Amino acid sequence: MKVCNEGFEQEFMDENRDMYAIALTQNVLSGRWKYFILWYLKGERRRYTDIKKFLGDLSQGSLTKQLKELENDGVIKRDVYPEVPPRVEYSLTDKGNKLLPILEKMEDFGKEYGEKP
Structure with a gap:
């Protein structure tokens, strides 16, 4: 599941799983x-x-x-x-x-x- 148009670099996702999880949830609910x-x-x-x-x-x-x-x-x-x-x-x-x-x-x-x- 893509979190934003540009996506996140794998390094960012690995180092910031909590922020990535929040961004993913926000993306699902955005609209x-x-x-x-x-x-x-x-x-x-x-x-x-x-x-x-x-x-x-x-x-x-x-x-x-x-x-x-x-x-x-x-x-x-x-x-x-x-x-x-x-x-x-x-x-x-x-x-x-x-x-x-x-x-x-x-x-x-x-x-x-x-x-x-």
Whole structure:
């Protein structure tokens, strides 16, 4: 899995495994909507149209890009059912479920330190 466009030199990765691990995780989660997609898929399979409706004004192209990246990184699974019209559902993989505690910690931080109404 590539961490950035240029990648890291092997020497850097060997000497800085902790930083590399953080960069790798950040790369998987990078993207404005990925956090919300993962959170929305928590514990439930969702159809493309449901995800699109949940995210509101997000363009079809942007959503498709984010979903493909998450699928390529192995954190979500895409199932296509041969129906007319085709039904597509997304769900978290085991790898995707392992990201949920990170999102939960982000939620906790936001609740504790975010602006109070």
